[in-house]
Amino acid sequence: AQSVTQPDIHITVSEGASLELRCNYSYGATPYLFWYVQSPGQGLQLLLKYFSGDTLVQGIKGFEAEFKRSQSSFNLRKPSVHWSDAAEYFCAVLRDNYGQNFVFGPGTRLSVLP
Amino acid sequence: NAGVTQTPKFQVLKTGQSMTLQCAQDMNHEYMSWYRQDPGMGLRLIHYSVGAGITDQGEVPNGYNVSRSTTEDFPLRLLSAAPSQTSVYFCASSPGPNNEQFFGPGTRLTVL
Numbered sequence: 001a002q003s004v005t006q007p008d009i010h011i012t013v014s015e016g017a018s019l020e021l022r023c024n025y026s027y028g029a030t031p032y033l034f035w036y037v038q039s040p041g042q043g044l045q046l047l048l049k050y051f052s053g054d055t056l057v058q059g060i061k062g063f064e065a066e067f068k069r070s071q072s073s074f075n076l077r078k079p080s081v082h083w084s085d086a087a088e089y090f091c092a093v094l095r096d097n098y099g100q101n102f103v104f105g106p107g108t109r110l111s112v113l114p
Numbered sequence: 115n116a117g118v119t120q121t122p123k124f125q126v127l128k129t130g131q132s133m134t135l136q137c138a139q140d141m142n143h144e145y146m147s148w149y150r151q152d153p154g155m156g157l158r159l160i161h162y163s164v165g166a167g168i169t170d171q172g173e174v175p176n177g178y179n180v181s182r183s184t185t186e187d188f189p190l191r192l193l194s195a196a197p198s199q200t201s202v203y204f205c206a207s208s209p210g211p212n213n214e215q216f217f218g219p220g221t222r223l224t225v226l
Contacts, residue, residue: 043218101172103159
């Protein structure tokens with residue numbers, strides 16, 4: 001069965017520091033991969049997505065992610081974190097070609113120190 | 115555009131009660147979904163719809179019913195609430211296959 005793991009439940013970084021959030025997936029075919037962010041009490045907002053092509057994808061708010069097929073990973077990065085980035089981050093994979101069956105990882109909560 | 119709206123924002127039920135969580139979108143999206151979010155488990159798909167009159171089960175459908183009579187609305191019905199259904203429920207819509215999903219603000223449900 002397809003699954004998504006996010007090994008880090010909670011990460012704390014200082015403002016201005018770089019960030020990398022890990023995501024690993026298990027999926028037989030070429031996956032469609034997503035990163036979403038959820039601010040407290042809010043719904044989820046798409047940061048970026050990968051369907052095919054260039055393995056380094058750029059998203060909103062200065063985030064980027066790199067797809068590595070050999071490692072089954074899709075890690076999210078940001079070179080300099082802002083206090084407003086504190087939120088929960090979810091990696092997701094599209095489960096089937098029907099286009100609607102998403103599988104989400106458990107999430108990583110990011111705290112930012114001033 | 116209001117996007118995806120959900121009502122109510124909060125709800126407390128007693129075991130055995132029934133209720134309907136409402137979801138509406140004004141973006142003319144064909145695809146709509148319901149998820150539940152539980153701590154440490156991410157979002158799990160309950161039911162989804164790829165158009166009016168078409169619904170299908172997701173990962174955790176037991177105890178929930180859906181229908182899709184219009185493109186705009188996708189209500190989720192709890193037939194007989196159980197404490198295990200205490201969760202935050204999110205509705206989402208997307209314009210078609212392999213597209214991003216747009217999420218509503220969520221409904222926090224507590225079943226006593």
